[in-house]
Each structure stands twice: as structure tokens, then as C-alpha cells.
Amino acid sequence: MSVDEKTVRRIAHLARIAVADDEVAPLQGELNAILAFVEQLSAVDVTGVEAMTSVTPMAMKKRKDVVTDGGRAVDVVANAPETEDHYFLVPKVVE
Amino acid sequence: MTELNELSLAEARDGLRAKTFSAREIAQAHIDALEKARVLNAYLLETPDRALKMAEASDAKIAKGEAGPLEGLPLGIKDLFCTEGVTTTAGSKILENFEPHYESAVSANLWRDGAVMLGKLNLDEFAMGSSNETSAYGGVISPWRRTGSDVKIVPGGSSGGSAAAVAAHLCLGATATDTGGSIRQPAAFTGTVGIKPTYGRVSRWGTVAFASSLDQAGPIARTVRDCAILLGSMAGPDARDTTCVDLPVPDFEAAVSRGVKGLTIGIPKEYRVEGMPAEIQKLWDDGAAWLKDAGATIREISLPHTKLALPAYYIVAPAEASSNLARYDGVRYGLRVPGRDIAAMYENTRAAGFGREVKRRIMIGTYVLSAGYYDAYYVRAQKIRTLIKRDFEEAYAAGVDAILTPATPSSAFGVGEKASADPVEMYLNDVFTVTVNMAGLPGIAVPAGLDGQGLPLGLQLIGRPFDEETLFATAEVIERAAGRTVLPKVWW
Numbered sequence: 001m002s003v004d005e006k007t008v009r010r011i012a013h014l015a016r017i018a019v020a021d022d023e024v025a026p027l028q029g030e031l032n033a034i035l036a037f038v039e040q041l042s043a044v045d046v047t048g049v050e051a052m053t054s055v056t057p058m059a060m061k062k063r064k065d066v067v068t069d070g071g072r073a074v075d076v077v078a079n080a081p082e083t084e085d086h087y088f089l090v091p092k093v094v095e
Numbered sequence: 096m097t098e099l100n101e102l103s104l105a106e107a108r109d110g111l112r113a114k115t116f117s118a119r120e121i122a123q124a125h126i127d128a129l130e131k132a133r134v135l136n137a138y139l140l141e142t143p144d145r146a147l148k149m150a151e152a153s154d155a156k157i158a159k160g161e162a163g164p165l166e167g168l169p170l171g172i173k174d175l176f177c178t179e180g181v182t183t184t185a186g187s188k189i190l191e192n193f194e195p196h197y198e199s200a201v202s203a204n205l206w207r208d209g210a211v212m213l214g215k216l217n218l219d220e221f222a223m224g225s226s227n228e229t230s231a232y233g234g235v236i237s238p239w240r241r242t243g244s245d246v247k248i249v250p251g252g253s254s255g256g257s258a259a260a261v262a263a264h265l266c267l268g269a270t271a272t273d274t275g276g277s278i279r280q281p282a283a284f285t286g287t288v289g290i291k292p293t294y295g296r297v298s299r300w301g302t303v304a305f306a307s308s309l310d311q312a313g314p315i316a317r318t319v320r321d322c323a324i325l326l327g328s329m330a331g332p333d334a335r336d337t338t339c340v341d342l343p344v345p346d347f348e349a350a351v352s353r354g355v356k357g358l359t360i361g362i363p364k365e366y367r368v369e370g371m372p373a374e375i376q377k378l379w380d381d382g383a384a385w386l387k388d389a390g391a392t393i394r395e396i397s398l399p400h401t402k403l404a405l406p407a408y409y410i411v412a413p414a415e416a417s418s419n420l421a422r423y424d425g426v427r428y429g430l431r432v433p434g435r436d437i438a439a440m441y442e443n444t445r446a447a448g449f450g451r452e453v454k455r456r457i458m459i460g461t462y463v464l465s466a467g468y469y470d471a472y473y474v475r476a477q478k479i480r481t482l483i484k485r486d487f488e489e490a491y492a493a494g495v496d497a498i499l500t501p502a503t504p505s506s507a508f509g510v511g512e513k514a515s516a517d518p519v520e521m522y523l524n525d526v527f528t529v530t531v532n533m534a535g536l537p538g539i540a541v542p543a544g545l546d547g548q549g550l551p552l553g554l555q556l557i558g559r560p561f562d563e564e565t566l567f568a569t570a571e572v573i574e575r576a577a578g579r580t581v582l583p584k585v586w587w
Binding site: 001003007008011012013014015016017018019026027029030031033034035037038039040041042044046049050051052053054055056058060061063072075077078079080081082088090091092093 | 192193194195196197293294295308334337338340341402403405406407409410417421424425426427428429430431433434436437438439440441442443445446449454455457458459461462465468471472474475476477478479480481482484516517518519522533534535560
């Protein structure tokens with residue numbers, strides 16, 4: 001499989017990465033090189049093979065459903081580009 | 096006399112315990128060395144004040160007889176580990192001013208045991224690269240050069256700063272991370288030792304995520320013993336990482352001198368790839384002969400799905416990366432570039448903040464996870480991952496204790512030599528290491544000699560899950576037989 005220009009633009013939008021017009025063709029070439037490389041996987045018979053979900057055979061660790069951390073709003077917003085009263089500020093979303 | 100920064104970590108530890116020198120003295124020796132080595136660009140940030148403060152605290156502890164296992168030992172920290180109050184960039188512009196308000200589990204364990212922080216080490220952006228050339232802050236230059244040449248050589252990646260700093264005596268050891276070979280490939284390129292532990296041995300909490308089912312932290316150091324000492328401190332259970340196992344940490348250092356008598360070492364025929372340089376084949380044969388001489392049995396084995404590991408990796412790792420890196424949206428931390436609405440703000444931020452390789456991988460990941468392609472790419476790759484792991488399980492079930500392979504398909508290359516339009520050329524560097532991540536196994540790279548150009552070459556040993564001890568024992572036999580790699584003369 002390979003991607004055309006339109007698909008490159010669609011993927012970029014899904015990935016929320018702005019792509020300039022002159023970046024589309026080089027990206028298309030690079031993505032297609034990777035897709036050509038992974039193409040060999042389609043020839044493998046995977047009938048009856050289970051998809052891996054956990055590389056280490058272990059039961060998911062669980063803990064008691066109690067609060068273990070919190071009250072750190074100052075720390076949480078400390079690196080945000082824009083904040084007010086411990087809220088993250090974003091451009092207006094709803095008119 | 097050996098300069099204090101040229102001691103091995105074990106020698107430095109013993110010297111500090113014997114009070115031959117102080118923690119402050121060894122910290123200062125490193126601070127002086129790294130100031131002179133800035134041309135290597137190994138450190139993104141030097142923290143000399145913090146190093147001296149920590150060293151003084153260590154001296155006080157040593158005086159009181161309360162020294163921890165790593166008391167007073169100066170280390171470098173890959174800039175993928177969050178360090179409280181110390182900028183952590185992941186090698187990316189998008190985190191240029193990110194100052195964590197918490198400490199990663201790995202670094203916290205090192206400080207608990209008395210280690211001293213010299214600074215933060217350069218890396219490929221978000222650990223995506225095999226040459227350190229994708230760092231937003233410029234590549235790292237290897238302390239190694241080809242004989243009679245001043246061409247700049249890459250240290251490998253993504254832990255290129257860690258490997259270069261260790262090789263150039265700019266720290267006694269360093270933290271590193273490995274998603275597809277990012278500890279073992281730079282270790283092999285710089286004549287240093289690096290171990291990627293079993294997935295789950297080390298907590299990932301507080302380490303910037305790349306591909307969560309593959310990422311694992313480990314040390315790079317100058318000897319097998321030094322790596323064993325460091326891993327002993329880095330590893331251990333952590334309730335904050337649900338994939339970190341609740342297993343006690345073995346005494347790795349005690350395993351180093353165990354020897355290989357009675358062990359069966361597998362030689363996988365599928366690693367004998369087409370076009371492999373004769374020097375690499377010879378190194379591999381030498382390694383097998385050294386282990387045989389030390390009492391191991393050598394057995395040819397087959398890992399039939401080996402060649403599928405790299406293509407499957409380039410689906411699984413980008414898929415997980417596209418998901419993990421969705422968090423860099425200009426809202427909670429990092430760079431923000433305004434746009435006409437919130438979607439444009441996201442898109443502008445990520446376009447300006449991420450470098451080419453990172454964008455490429457996010458886009459491949461987005462594509463293989465998108466509607467209509469998920470089963471054909473992602474689910475299929477995860478099935479192939481099951482087959483790769485099964486190959487190893489069958490070899491181990493048949494009595495193989497560890498597997499010996501070359502660490503890399505070549506020695507280090509020059510800066511810019513692999514900058515072609517085809518990214519796959521660079522990806523092929525990880526052909527021998529990536530299988531280990533796909534199967535969650537431990538793997539160690541150990542220097543085994545120099546090639547005809549005078550550059551280091553390494554061998555890799557792959558172990559059973561949670562059996563790093565056998566890897567340390569086996570690697571030490573190779574280290575002893577090969578002789579310590581002669582470190583480069585200081586040209587900087």
C-alpha cells in the first residue's frame with residue numbers, strides 16, 4: 001500500500017501537525033518508503049496467532065481504589081503556556 | 096596516575112569507601128572534564144552546582160559510615176528522565192522550557208543510593224533515532240575517530256549523549272533508554288557496555304514515553320561490573336508503573352564473576368544477514384570461541400521470524416508514539432504557537448515543536464491506527480510480535496541459556512553519512528537489537544574489539560526473561576577475553 005498526496009494531508013490533519021505545501025511531496029516519499037518496507041509483513045501467515053497484548057506474562061497490578069495523590073494544582077499547571085486560577089487557558093472553543 | 100574521572104565506577108566506589116579521595120574531588124574532576132569536552136555536545140545541561148552540593152552531602156554520609164551503594168559517584172542522566180527542578184527536554188524544541196515538578200523513578204532510585212548528578216545528556220528527539228542526529232539541540236560527536244582521520248563520527252542513538260559521555264570519561268556511568276536498540280547500539284558504537292533489562296524490570300514512571308510496550312531504561316558504563324552495579328540501583332518494583340514487576344532485584348554484581356561453565360549459548364543462523372562485513376562475522380566467531388574456551392556449549396539455533404522484527408517494529412513503535420505524543424498539544428506544558436482556532440493552535444504548535452523524524456513517525460503511527468488500516472497493519476504486527484517471542488521461548492525451552500549475536504551490522508558511521516531520503520536506511524542499524532524489545536527480553540552489548548578503521552565493535556547477548564544475571568556473567572567473559580577497549584585519546 002502507498003499513500004497519495006491527499007492521504008498525506010489527511011494523516012497530517014488527524015495527527016494535528018500543520019504541513020506546508022512544499023513538505024507534502026517529501027513526506028509522501030518518506031512515508032511510502034516506510035510502508036514499502038513493512039509490506040513484507042502482509043505475506044506472513046498469521047492464521048490462528050494471537051495478537052500480543054502484554055509482552056511480560058503478568059496479571060495487571062491492581063491497588064485499592066483510594067486517593068493516593070492530589071492537591072497539587074500549582075504543580076500541575078506550573079509548565080502550562082497560559083493559566084488562570086489553576087485552569088489551563090485555550091483559545092475560545094464554543095461560540 | 097589515573098585521573099579520577101578515568102576510574103571505573105567500581106574502582107571509584109572502592110576508592111571513596113577507602114577514603115583515598117573525596118566525593119567532592121571526583122565530582123570536580125568530572126566537572127573540569129566536561130567543561131573541556133563541550134565540542135562533543137554530549138551534555139545538554141551541566142549541573143555543576145548541584146553536583147558539588149550532592150557530593151558534599153555524600154562526603155558527610157561517608158564520614159558517618161552511612162554511605163549508600165552509589166554514594167558520591169557522579170553520573171549523567173539522559174534528558175528523557177524527568178528531574179525535579181531541572182529542565183528536561185527529551186531532545187525536542189516542544190519541551191525546551193519544561194521543568195518537571197517530580198523526579199523519575201529511575202533517577203530517584205539513583206539519588207536514594209547516593210549518586211551525584213552531573214547534568215542532562217543529549218539524545219535523539221524523543222529517543223527516535225540511531226545516530227543522535229535528530230536532536231533539536233544538535234548531534235553528539237563521538238569521542239572515537241577513524242584511524243588517521245578527523246571525520247566526525249556519530250555515537251549512535253538514541254542514547255548517544257550517554258554513550259559518548261561514558262566513553263569520553265565525562266561521567267562514571269549514565270542512564271539510558273532502549274525502545275529498539277537505543278542503549279545497545281550506541282554502546283557498541285562507543286566501546287562501552289549497555290544493558291536493556293527485561294521489560295518490567297525498571298519502572299518507566301517519570302521517563303518521557305516513546306513506545307510504552309517497548310521502552311525500558313538501563314545503564315551505559317565502561318565495564319560489565321559497572322553496569323551491574325547501576326542496574327541494581329535503577330531496578331525495582333514501583334506501584335506507579337503497572338507494568339513494572341513486583342520481583343526482588345537480584346545481586347547483579349555478584350553474578351558478574353559467575354562464569355559460563357555449563358551454560359548453553361545459542362548462535363541464531365538468521366542473524367547471519369546478507370552482506371554482513373567479514374569483520375563482524377569474525378568478531379561473532381571470536382565471541383563464540385571465547386565462551387567455548389570458558390566452558391560454555393555453543394549451539395546453532397534458529398529464530399525463523401527474525402527478519403520480520405524490524406518491519407513489525409516500524410508499525411508498533413510509531414503507533415504507540417503517535418498516541419503517546421498526542422499529549423504535546425500546547426495546552427498543559429511545552430511550546431504553544433497560536434492559531435486562528437484551537438485546532439490550528441494544536442497544528443501550529445506540533446508543526447513548530449517536533450522535528451522531521453518525530454513528525455514522520457507520528458504520521459506513520461496515525462496512519463496504521465486509522466480506520467480501515469488498523470487490522471491490516473497494527474493487529475497484524477502484534478500477531479507477528481507473538482511469533483517473534485515464540486521463537487525465543489522455543490530456544491530457551493530447548494535448553495539455551497543465552498543467545499550471542501553481533502550488536503550492530505557495522506561500526507559507527509560519519510555524521511551525515513546516512514541522511515538519504517530513505518529513512519529505512521537508518522532504521523536498519525537496529526536489525527539485531529529490535530527483536531529483543533519486541534520479545535520483552537534482556538539484552539546486553541559488550542565491546543569485543545576494533546574494526547579495520549579503528550572503531551569499536553560490540554557483541555550482543557540476549558537472555559531469558561528476568562535473567563540479567565546470566566547476561567552479566569557471560570558478558571564479563573567476553574570483556575575479559577577481548578580485553579578492555581582502548582579508549583580514544585583526547586582530541587578535543
